[in-house]
Amino acid sequence: GQQLNQSPQSMFIQEGEDVSMNCTSSSIFNTWLWYKQDPGEGPVLLIALYKAGELTSNGRLTAQFGITRKDSFLNISASIPSDVGIYFCAGQGFTGRRALTFGSGTRLQVQP
Amino acid sequence: EAQVTQNPRYLITVTGKKLTVTCSQNMNHEYMSWYRQDPGLGLRQIYYSMNVEVTDKGDVPEGYKVSRKEKRNFPLILESPSPNQTSLYFCASSLGQGVSNQPQHFGDGTRLSIL
Numbered sequence: 001g002q003q004l005n006q007s008p009q010s011m012f013i014q015e016g017e018d019v020s021m022n023c024t025s026s027s028i029f030n031t032w033l034w035y036k037q038d039p040g041e042g043p044v045l046l047i048a049l050y051k052a053g054e055l056t057s058n059g060r061l062t063a064q065f066g067i068t069r070k071d072s073f074l075n076i077s078a079s080i081p082s083d084v085g086i087y088f089c090a091g092q093g094f095t096g097r098r099a100l101t102f103g104s105g106t107r108l109q110v111q112p
Numbered sequence: 113e114a115q116v117t118q119n120p121r122y123l124i125t126v127t128g129k130k131l132t133v134t135c136s137q138n139m140n141h142e143y144m145s146w147y148r149q150d151p152g153l154g155l156r157q158i159y160y161s162m163n164v165e166v167t168d169k170g171d172v173p174e175g176y177k178v179s180r181k182e183k184r185n186f187p188l189i190l191e192s193p194s195p196n197q198t199s200l201y202f203c204a205s206s207l208g209q210g211v212s213n214q215p216q217h218f219g220d221g222t223r224l225s226i227l
Binding site for chain 2: 031033035040041042043044045048088090092099100102103104105
């Protein structure tokens with residue numbers, strides 16, 4: 001199956017810094033989703049985007065659905081130690097199968 | 113609490129010994145799905161179900177079976193497990209009919225090791 005191009009692969013930042021990561025695809029998606037996965041747990045939904053151009057916030061997190069429907073970004077402002085984890089983007093297609101195509105993940109480490 | 117529950121969380125077994133991983137959700141979701149997560153490959157869909165008695169193949173269905181006899185349960189069956197099925201498995205569910213783009217919610221995962 002297709003994978004999304006997610007970057008960067010990993011980030012090591014200082015507490016309080018802002019973080020930005022993005023995903024691009026050669027295919028158009030109906031929905032873009034951002035998940036966070038902690039060790040030993042399943043992905044937890046952070047933000048869901050349903051319309052091209054949509055900008056949505058969830059606390060310190062902001063994500064946008066690209067105009068072309070082929071990309072999305074996630075920003076985290078004023079990072080804190082509990083932001084540590086792996087962040088995945090996922091695109092959901094138009095068909096009934098509704099399979100999620102996942103990016104390879106961005107591993108975030110935050111230095112207190 | 114709304115959740116997707118998988119069992120077992122960890123299993124080490126041998127090639128050829130049939131096993132079942134259970135998945136149950138308490139949110140009355142129509143749509144359920146199984147994914148496997150492998151390093152460098154991300155999460156890939158194995159099978160999905162749009163509703164009771166309606167199942168279909170995902171991207172990597174070979175070697176797996178599923179059933180959907182009840183709305184809340186969606187077990188994953190490995191009839192004759194092989195080492196290449198060693199992986200981390202996730203069950204997910206979401207609202208179905210009439211809400212085609214509702215996000216999927218994931219269980220905590222099942223780590224299978226096939227020796």
